[in-house]
Amino acid sequence: MGHTNQILCIKNISIETLGNMKSYFLSDGFKVKEILATTKAIRSQNLPEYDAVFILGGPMSVNDNLDYLLEEKKLIHSSFDLGIPIFGICLGSQLIASSCGGNVYPGPKKEIGWGEVRITSKGQSSIFDSIRGNEIRVFHWHGDTFTLPNEAEILSESDLYIQAFRFKNAIGIQFHLEVTKNMIQNWIRKYHKELKNENLSSDGLVKDIDRNVSEVQKLSKIVYTNFKSMIE
Secondary structure (H helix, E strand, O other), X not given: OOOOOEEEEEEOOOOOOOOHHHHHXXXXXXXXXXXXXXXXXXXXXXXXXXXXXXXXXXXXXXXXXXXXXXXXXXXXXXHHXXXXXXXXXXXXXXXXXXXXXXXXXXXXXXXXXXXXXXXXXXXXXXXXXXXXXXXXEEEEEEEEEEOOOOOOEEEEEOOOOEEEEEEOOEEEEOOXXXXXXXXXXXXXXXOHHHHHHOOOOOXXXXXXXXXXXXXXXXXXXXXXXXXXXXXX
């Protein structure tokens, strides 16, 4: 266990949640405080009260001129200074990339749906330790990508993009290991215009969804366990 046994979870939109990972924290005795990102809500947090911080996804861009995104980056810098482990998913990973000196920009192609990513040797000895093989099937929904400073370790990548990295006490993952069946179905409804614009059918997202979600949850539990070792 950690020092305070409390986890801060920052949601950038209500439908992108901690998903399956929340149950892992709760079963281990942690309390999870979830807030929807606003400038006031983020400023009111006292970081030393938490053992770790999660920053989740959303349809906005790091480069959007939104005050609460600037507050999230300030919080990330503070977590670097205090040594509090931080985990960013999708937009959260892009905010970490930007905060550590990287550049976030629209990629040449959006990655949406199920696809494979490769785990690097650094990843196999870090957040993806205990996962068999060096390739995993995950759920994507992102359009932006990023560069990273030399100090960052690349933990996973696809043919197109960096997929996971570590910088100091921060982990950033572009893809979604936290997804549940209900989350994917909600995203399809909420982001249907994006699917249409990309000429994508929801069929590929929901085909074999129970099996795919079950497999990704096994990966999620392993990643959670490895991340928890940064807290203890």
